[in-house]
Amino acid sequence: MRCIYFSKCGSCKLYEEGYEAQFFKKVNIIKDEFREFEIENFELFKSKDKNFRDRAEFRIVHDKNHINYAMHKLTKDGLLPIKSCQIVNPMISAAMKILKKEIEKKDILREKLFSIEFLSSSKKDLLTTLIYHKKLDSKWQEEAFKLSDKLDIKIVGRSRKVKIVIKEEFINEELLIDNKIYKFRYFENSFTQPNSFINRQMISWAKKHSKDFKGDLLELYCGHGNFTIPLSENFNKVLATEISKTSIKSAVLNTKLNDIENITFVRLSSEEISSALNKEREFRRLKGIDLDSFNFKTVLVDPPRAGLDKKTRDFIKKFQNIIYISCNPMTLKRDLKELCLDFKIEKFALFDQFPYTTHLESGVILKRQKR
Numbered sequence: 001m002r003c004i005y006f007s008k009c010g011s012c013k014l015y016e017e018g019y020e021a022q023f024f025k026k027v028n029i030i031k032d033e034f035r036e037f038e039i040e041n042f043e044l045f046k047s048k049d050k051n052f053r054d055r056a057e058f059r060i061v062h063d064k065n066h067i068n069y070a071m072h073k074l075t076k077d078g079l080l081p082i083k084s085c086q087i088v089n090p091m092i093s094a095a096m097k098i099l100k101k102e103i104e105k106k107d108i109l110r111e112k113l114f115s116i117e118f119l120s121s122s123k124k125d126l127l128t129t130l131i132y133h134k135k136l137d138s139k140w141q142e143e144a145f146k147l148s149d150k151l152d153i154k155i156v157g158r159s160r161k162v163k164i165v166i167k168e169e170f171i172n173e174e175l176l177i178d179n180k181i182y183k184f185r186y187f188e189n190s191f192t193q194p195n196s197f198i199n200r201q202m203i204s205w206a207k208k209h210s211k212d213f214k215g216d217l218l219e220l221y222c223g224h225g226n227f228t229i230p231l232s233e234n235f236n237k238v239l240a241t242e243i244s245k246t247s248i249k250s251a252v253l254n255t256k257l258n259d260i261e262n263i264t265f266v267r268l269s270s271e272e273i274s275s276a277l278n279k280e281r282e283f284r285r286l287k288g289i290d291l292d293s294f295n296f297k298t299v300l301v302d303p304p305r306a307g308l309d310k311k312t313r314d315f316i317k318k319f320q321n322i323i324y325i326s327c328n329p330m331t332l333k334r335d336l337k338e339l340c341l342d343f344k345i346e347k348f349a350l351f352d353q354f355p356y357t358t359h360l361e362s363g364v365i366l367k368r369q370k371r
C-alpha cells in the first residue's frame with residue numbers, strides 16, 4: 001500500500017519498506033523479546049495490506065462551511081486533514097466521502113462537529129457516531145433522521161451526557177469461521193476487534209487448539225462473545241465474564257442468535273470472578289448460578305493492554321489449560337514469566353491485527369506441568 005499521508009499521519013507509524021518487510025521486522029522483534037521462553041515455532045498470520053479496518057475514528061477540522069476528516073500528526077503537534085484513508089474497508093471509505101458532502105449541506109449537522117466514528121460489518125451494515133461540542137436538539141434529530149434515510153446508515157449522535165439513537169445502535173455481523181457462519185450484534189461504543197479478517201483467524205486458531213481440552217471453559221474479558229460463541233462447541237459448559245454492561249447485553253443476545261445453550265454470561269470483573277470462585281465473596285449477580293456445577297479445566301483470557309492483574313494471574317494458575325490472547329507483548333511477557341513456573345507454552349501465534357503500527361496481537365496456549 002502506498003499512501004500520500006505516510007510520514008505525516010500518526011495512524012500509520014510504520015510506512016517504509018512495504019507491508020511484508022514491516023511484518024517480518026515486527027515478528028523478529030517479538031521473537032527476540034521472547035527468546036528466553038525457547039519457543040520452537042511461531043505461527044504467523046498476516047493481514048490484508050489495505051482496507052483491513054472495519055471500524056475507524058476520525059477527528060473533524062472545520063474550514064468555513066467545509067469539514068475535513070483528520071488524524072493526529074506523526075509529529076504529535078496537531079491534526080492532519082486527510083481526504084481519504086486506505087486502511088479502512090471500502091464501505092467506510094465510500095461513506096466517508098458521501099457523509100462529508102451531506103453534513104456540509106446542513107449547518108445543524110456540521111456546526112461544532114468534533115469527531116466521527118464508523119462501525120461496519122460484512123453484512124453491509126454501517127453505523128456512524130457523530131460527536132458534537134454542542135447540545136443536540138429535536139432539529140438536529142430531524143436532520144439526522146433524514147440523513148440516515150438518505151444514506152441508509154444508522155446514526156448515533158453524542159454530546160456531553162447525551163446519546164441520541166437514530167434507528168438502531170448496533171450493527172449485524174456474520175463471521176465465517178471454518179465453514180460455519182456465526183451471527184453477532186455489535187453495539188455502538190463497546191469493544192469489537194478492528195480487523196475482522198485477522199479476528200476470524202484468531203478465533204479459528206483458538207478453536208483448533210482447544211478442540212481436545214474437554215470439561216468446562218471459564219472466560220474472563222469475554223466482550224460480546226467473540227471467542228465464547230465459536231469455542232463453546234469444544235466444551236460442555238461455559239461461564240463467560242466481562243466488566244462492560246453493554247458487552248454482556250450483546251453477548252446474551254448473540255448466544256440466542258446462534259441458538260447456543262451451554263453458555264452463561266455474567267457481568268463481573270476478572271478480580272470479582274476470581275474472588276467468587278475462590279469463595280472469598282458472594283455476588284448477587286451470580287444468584288441462581290451454581291458455580292460448583294462447573295468442571296473447569298480451561299480458562300481463556302483476552303485482557304486489555306495492561307494484561308492480567310496479580311489476583312487474576314494467581315487465580316488462573318489453578319487451571320489445566322490457559323488460552324491467552326494478548327494485544328500487548330510487554331504485559332504478556334510479564335505474565336508468562338510467572339505462569340511459566342507452572343505451565344509450558346504449547347503454541348504461540350502472532351496475528352497482525354494492526355498493520356503499519358508497531359503492535360502485534362499474540363495467542364498463546366499453555367498447559368499445566370506441575371500440580
Ligand SMILES: C[S@@+](CC[C@H](N)C(=O)[O-])C[C@H]1O[C@@H](n2cnc3c(N)ncnc32)[C@H](O)[C@@H]1O
Pocket residue numbers: 191192193220221222223224225226227241242243244247268269270271302303304327
Ligand atoms: C481486548 S477486549 C477483548 C474482548 C473480546 N474477547 C473480543 O475478542 O471481542 C478486552 C475486554 O475486557 C473488558 N475488561 C476490561 N477490564 C476488565 C476487567 N477488569 N475485568 C473484566 N473485563 C474487563 C473490556 O470491556 C473488553 O471487552
